[in-house]
Amino acid sequence: MSRELVNSICRTFPGADLSDPWGGGHDAWKVGGKMFACIGTANDGVSVKTADIETAQMLIDAGVGVKAPYFHRSWIRLPFDCDEGEMRHRLTASYDLVRASLTKKLQATLPPRD
Template identity: 55%
Template sequence: MSRETVNALCATFAGATCDDALGPGHDSWKIGGKLFASLGPDTRTVSVKTDSIETAQMLIDAGLAGRARYFHKSWVAVPLDADPAELAHRIGVSYDIIRASLTRAVRDSLSG
C-alpha cells in the first residue's frame, strides 16, 4: 500500500482525524484524541497498536512487523509493502483497541 492508500483507509474509520502532532511530515491518525496509527515522514511503515506486548512480539517474530520506534512495546511497525489485507487488518485492530479504550461518552459522540 502507498502512504496515500493508508491515509485513505484510516480516514474511513468513524471519528478518525489526522494531524501532525508528532512533527512535520507525520500523519498521526487519532480517535477521541488517542493515536491509533502513525506514519513517519521518512519511513515505509505504519505504526499500530496491538492488544498486548506478546502479540506484538509474535508479529515481530513471524516477520510480519518490526518494533515501532518511540512507541510502547505493544505497538508494531507494519511495512507498507506488506500484504494489503494484513495491513488493513492491523490498522483496523488498532482502531478497535483504541476506540474501546475511550470513555462511553466519547464513543457515543462518534459517528458510526
Template identity: 60%
Template sequence: MMRWRDEVNAICAALPGAECSDPWGGGHDCWKVGGKMFAVQGVEPGLSVKCPDIETAEMLRETTDAIRAPYFHRSWVKLPEGSDLEETAHRIRVSYGVIRAGLSKKLQASLPAWEEN
C-alpha cells in the first residue's frame, strides 16, 4: 500500500504540465504548473494547497481538519497527513485550476490540455 505522501504526489504528477521540485531543500515536494506553486508537502506532515479565495479557506478551516498553511497567504490551507484521499484529490485539482487560470493566456496555451472536473 502506498504512503499518503506518495499517493498525493501521484495525484499531483498526473495533472497536465505539473512539475515537482525542492526549492528550499530538505525534502519538500513543491508542485508547480507554469512555474507557480499549487501544492506543497514539506518536512512536516501534511499538504498545503491554494483555495479560490480567503473565504473558502476560512470555511475549510472551520468545517474540516484543515489549518492555515504556515508561510503562505491566507487563501492557502494545510490538510493533515492521512486526510481522505478523494477530498485531498479534489482540493489539489481546485488548487491546480486556480493557479493555472491565473497564468498568462500564452502560458496556459503552451500547457497540455486539461478538462476541469
C-alpha cells in the first residue's frame, strides 16, 4: 500500500475532494467539507473514521489498525502494509459514514453514490 493507492481509491468516491488543511504535506480527503480519510506527514498509514469508539476499539483489538494520533477515539490508522481489500473496505465505510452524516440538503448537491 502507499499514499498513491489510498489517493487513487478515495478519488473514485463521488464528491470527494483532496486538500492539505494544515500545510506540510497532509492528504485530507473530504466529502461535503467533512473529512473521511487523512494521510499524515509521517506517511505510514491512513486514518479513517469508524461508526463509534467501540468499533474502533474492536478493530484495534483485532489488529486491523491502531488509534489514530490526534483524532477522536472513533478514528483508527490503517498501516500501509494492511490487506488491500481491508483498506478499500475501511475507506469506503468511512466515506459512506461521513456522507450519510451530512444534511439532506448538502447530500442532494453531491453526485449520486453508485
